[in-house]
Amino acid sequence: MSRKNKFNLAQLLQDGLVKESQKIIFVSDPTKFCTVKKMPNGDCKLETKKGETTVHHFAQECLGQDPPDHAAKWLRTENGVTLYELWQKTIQGED
Numbered sequence: 001m002s003r004k005n006k007f008n009l010a011q012l013l014q015d016g017l018v019k020e021s022q023k024i025i026f027v028s029d030p031t032k033f034c035t036v037k038k039m040p041n042g043d044c045k046l047e048t049k050k051g052e053t054t055v056h057h058f059a060q061e062c063l064g065q066d067p068p069d070h071a072a073k074w075l076r077t078e079n080g081v082t083l084y085e086l087w088q089k090t091i092q093g094e095d
Helices: 009-014 055-063 083-092
Strands: 023-026 033-038 044-048 051-053 075-077
Touching (some): 009 044, 044 055
Antiparallel strands (some): 023 075, 033 044
8 A cells, every 4th residue: 555545634634524623433332432633743633531542542442452454444423434434535536
């Protein structure tokens, strides 16, 4: 996979597919959620009760193990669209 197509939460924010402070929910348990936070350096993280974290780490915490596939498949918006599906839209748009 080229670096250009690597998952990047900041790119989803820049493209308007997610918004800062938007609620992101673990697909299997809606009581586990976080919000999108833009960092001063331009990067994006997920804000949890414990602090800022990455998409992978949040999915790992929710699952209790390393995600068996891409971590973005385990996190969704309130509309039910996973971060993975949003990311795939950005990749397909680059063709």
